Amino acid sequence: xxxxxxxxxxxxxxxxxxxxxxxxxxxxxxxxxxxxxxxxxxxxxxxxxxxxxxxxxxxxxxxxxxxxxxxxxxxxxxxxxxxxxxxxxxxxxxxxxxxxxxxxxxxxxxxxxxxxxxxxxxxxxxxxxxxxxxxxxxxxxxxxxxxxxxxxxxxxxxxxxxxxxxxxxx
Amino acid sequence: xxxxxxxxxxxxxxxxxxxxxxxxxxxxxxxxxxxxxxxxxxxxxxxxxxxxxxxxxxxxxxxxxxxxxxxxxxxxxxxxxxxxxxxxxxxxxxxxxxxxxxxxxxxxxxxxxxxxxxxxxxxxxxxxxxxxxxxxxxxxxxxxxxxxxxxxxxxxxxxxxxxxxxxxxxxxxxxxxxxxxxxxxxxxxxxxxxxxxxxxxxxxxxxx
Numbered sequence: 440x441x442x443x444x445x446x447x448x449x450x451x452x453x454x455x456x457x458x459x460x461x462x463x464x465x466x467x468x469x470x471x472x473x474x475x476x477x478x479x480x481x482x483x484x485x486x487x488x489x490x491x492x493x494x495x496x497x498x499x500x501x502x503x504x505x506x507x508x509x510x511x512x513x514x515x516x517x518x519x520x521x522x523x524x525x526x527x528x529x530x531x532x533x534x535x536x537x538x539x540x541x542x543x544x545x546x547x548x549x550x551x552x553x554x555x556x557x558x559x560x561x562x563x564x565x566x567x568x569x570x571x572x573x574x575x576x577x578x579x580x581x582x583x584x585x586x587x588x589x590x591x592x593x594x595x596x597x598x599x600x601x602x603x604x605x606x607x608x609x
Numbered sequence: 610x611x612x613x614x615x616x617x618x619x620x621x622x623x624x625x626x627x628x629x630x631x632x633x634x635x636x637x638x639x640x641x642x643x644x645x646x647x648x649x650x651x652x653x654x655x656x657x658x659x660x661x662x663x664x665x666x667x668x669x670x671x672x673x674x675x676x677x678x679x680x681x682x683x684x685x686x687x688x689x690x691x692x693x694x695x696x697x698x699x700x701x702x703x704x705x706x707x708x709x710x711x712x713x714x715x716x717x718x719x720x721x722x723x724x725x726x727x728x729x730x731x732x733x734x735x736x737x738x739x740x741x742x743x744x745x746x747x748x749x750x751x752x753x754x755x756x757x758x759x760x761x762x763x764x765x766x767x768x769x770x771x772x773x774x775x776x777x778x779x780x781x782x783x784x785x786x787x788x789x790x791x792x793x794x795x796x797x798x799x800x801x802x803x804x805x806x807x808x809x810x811x812x813x814x815x816x817x
Contacts (some may be wrong), residue, residue: 450682452678452737455677455681456674459674460731462699463667463668463669463673464666464668465666465668466664466711467666467667467668467673468664468665468666468667471667475672480669481669481670481671481673484622484669484673485677485680488673488677489677489681490682490787491722491786492677492681493731493732494731494732494786494787496732496735497782497783497786498783498786499779499782500782501780501784502783507783507784507785509783510784510786510787511786511787512787514785514786514787514788514789518789533656553659553660553663554663562698572657572660573660584788591620593622596621597621600621600653600656600770603656604653604656605650605654608656608739
């Protein structure tokens, strides 16, 4: 097992800081895309690393530390968002195009880039899109991690791709 | 539903390569002859190509470490107390008593645990388990009782079953860290093992 990970497991906060610096970008990217909000993403990122510190004893080196941390981050963010009932996202019933900017008049801000469009997706669609298309998880894994049915995951992915194309005007 | 509607409904899975071969071929054939559906497929593919180009790493726009560091103190102590499989109760089986049927008891405890309120802090539960295990091991090694070989064998078998289950759950948790379902299952296993040991001690006391 990696020496830095071993030292962190023994309670060395300096070693854990090294791990943080090495992995914060990857974890934060995931949190940012899942949350769709910078402030919430920062909170999630902090929570993930605190949780990783607490859970380090369960890391046995059977996978890369980065893989273990990534999976922990996904679980942590999904759990946090379920618990907090963070539903700050627009209800996408009949007004999806407007929310995504598709129906905006020409004087409105320009077409968003892909990151902005992802952030503008409704919660469920965004979660599935990020996990499936950005992070590479399969629908059965997403269903297991998020507690939704596999069919729901597929439907949300279809919806997300459609909304993104609308938002990006293509 | 028209042919095109059917094909478009399958498009995501087609592009993800998760359709059965026959369906995959059917969609492929349709796309070759249908400009409208092909345009649709090209658009989704373009989106996926752009998605693959997204940066894998995005640094936070503000400093986060100090907030994390401030929250590490208590956790580290708990983590030091957390058990590792290899530290678990050496040789205690040789002084425990008969415990047939305790696997069923363990299953009951597992169910109870899942409905227990406030069972959220896995690290704390690990620490509690480690302390309880150590205490039981100590009591067993100091105990006045000696086990009959036959009862010792039964206990060893039961412990082996529970230990194997714990190892499996720990490995699963290592692969899927933070999974609450796995944590709950593992804590239930810990409870199961503790119950087995307590019962063994009690039986040994009665037999002495």
